[in-house]
Amino acid sequence: MRRLLAGALLLALGLSWGLAAAQQRHISLEQVRSGLSYAGGDVRALQADEFANPAQLWLQRGEQRWSEPVGRAGKSCMDCHGAVKDSMRRVAARLPALDRQSGQLFILEDRIRQCRQRHQQGPELAFESDDLLSLSLYVSQASAGVPLQPAADGPALPHVLAGERLFMQRRGQLNLACTHCHDQNFGRRFYTDPLSQGQPNGYPVYRLEWQKVGSLERRLRSCFVGVRAEPLPWGSTQMRQLALYLGWRGQGLPVEVPAVRK
Amino acid sequence: MSQARLQLPPQVAHGQVVRARLLIEHPMDTGYLQDLAGKPVPRNVIADLTCEYGGRQVFRVEPSSGISGNPFFEFFFRAGETGELRVSWVDERGAKGELRQLLRVQPPSSRPPA
Numbered sequence: 001m002r003r004l005l006a007g008a009l010l011l012a013l014g015l016s017w018g019l020a021a022a023q024q025r026h027i028s029l030e031q032v033r034s035g036l037s038y039a040g041g042d043v044r045a046l047q048a049d050e051f052a053n054p055a056q057l058w059l060q061r062g063e064q065r066w067s068e069p070v071g072r073a074g075k076s077c078m079d080c081h082g083a084v085k086d087s088m089r090r091v092a093a094r095l096p097a098l099d100r101q102s103g104q105l106f107i108l109e110d111r112i113r114q115c116r117q118r119h120q121q122g123p124e125l126a127f128e129s130d131d132l133l134s135l136s137l138y139v140s141q142a143s144a145g146v147p148l149q150p151a152a153d154g155p156a157l158p159h160v161l162a163g164e165r166l167f168m169q170r171r172g173q174l175n176l177a178c179t180h181c182h183d184q185n186f187g188r189r190f191y192t193d194p195l196s197q198g199q200p201n202g203y204p205v206y207r208l209e210w211q212k213v214g215s216l217e218r219r220l221r222s223c224f225v226g227v228r229a230e231p232l233p234w235g236s237t238q239m240r241q242l243a244l245y246l247g248w249r250g251q252g253l254p255v256e257v258p259a260v261r262k
Numbered sequence: 263m264s265q266a267r268l269q270l271p272p273q274v275a276h277g278q279v280v281r282a283r284l285l286i287e288h289p290m291d292t293g294y295l296q297d298l299a300g301k302p303v304p305r306n307v308i309a310d311l312t313c314e315y316g317g318r319q320v321f322r323v324e325p326s327s328g329i330s331g332n333p334f335f336e337f338f339f340r341a342g343e344t345g346e347l348r349v350s351w352v353d354e355r356g357a358k359g360e361l362r363q364l365l366r367v368q369p370p371s372s373r374p375p376a
Binding site: 051054056061211212 | 332
């Protein structure tokens with residue numbers, strides 16, 4: 001009875017305090033671990049090798065695209081923003097975030113696409129295109145080592161809560177939620193694969209399965225397919241809410257690009 | 263256009279055995295996989311890759327579909343004179359790529375007498 005009362009009190013407090021108490025962390029901040037710690041020695045060695053890490057090819061392209069004038073405006077990213085290491089430092093650690101003008105929840109790729117359209121007036125950058133991924137990887141690298149800290153309060157709070165609901169919701173023919181593998185069973189094996197915590201700090205990531213760099217959205221989609229659920233449409237707000245929840249959940253993990261995963 | 267990277271030691275002595283590391287961006291499509299829209303991707307791998315140095319071929323490979331995407335190669339050769347390494351490749355669709363990089367070799371005379 002006492003427990004129940006305590007629970008009810010906590011719940012009431014939680015509702016009034018919003019995020020701070022309503023969302024309990026399934027993985028405490030001391031426990032959060034990058035996906036790298038669940039990777040094999042060969043994958044870690046490939047990521048650590050600054051020459052052979054295949055994501056370097058995308059970084060190289062990102063550097064080229066950053067300084068190339070594009071579109072009717074004839075401007076390059078560099079013309080407005082300067083060098084990434086100064087202007088883009090910490091950016092990847094703060095996203096997803098609400099776009100002030102449109103009120104939409106933006107991931108880094110959305111921001112780059114918007115810049116390309118609005119300021120460069122150039123051709124659209126398609127999702128998962130090499131040019132977009134190269135730019136977002138190059139920009140993310142400027143935040144390497146910066147702890148994840150997306151804004152999760154104020155106007156972003158409803159999105160975090162929506163992301164949490166998605167994370168907790170069972171789906172697909174296997175009827176599993178993200179939480180079942182990544183909160184309750186990380187570190188254990190699913191067949192031969194160690195289950196990670198599903199942390200978002202290495203994205204865009206070079207995945208050996210894809211043989212190329214891909215976005216967090218693509219990775220999340222493959223989990224949907226894994227539990228035999230229909231993936232959400234490309235670019236959907238729900239995917240961004242899920243990404244924001246993951247960012248909150250992995251708060252404090254250093255941005256780890258260029259990362260390699262199996 | 264595909265990207266490529268070649269790593270050479272910054273300076274080597276004449277006659278020294280040099281390690282070259284080469285990373286090339288290529289999907290190395292096996293023909294068994296589908297793209298993101300579920301459409302089968304036809305086979306296309308690098309058919310021939312060579313590296314020339316000082317007018318001689320120092321490395322050549324015909325990678326098959328068993329080699330991973332964005333293949334990485336490591337090979338060794340003996341340094342002669344300062345000169346350019348020229349890596350070139352062609353895939354099964356005829357797309358060509360090339361990468362040139364200078365290898366700086368210390369001439370034998372600059373070494374202290376034995």
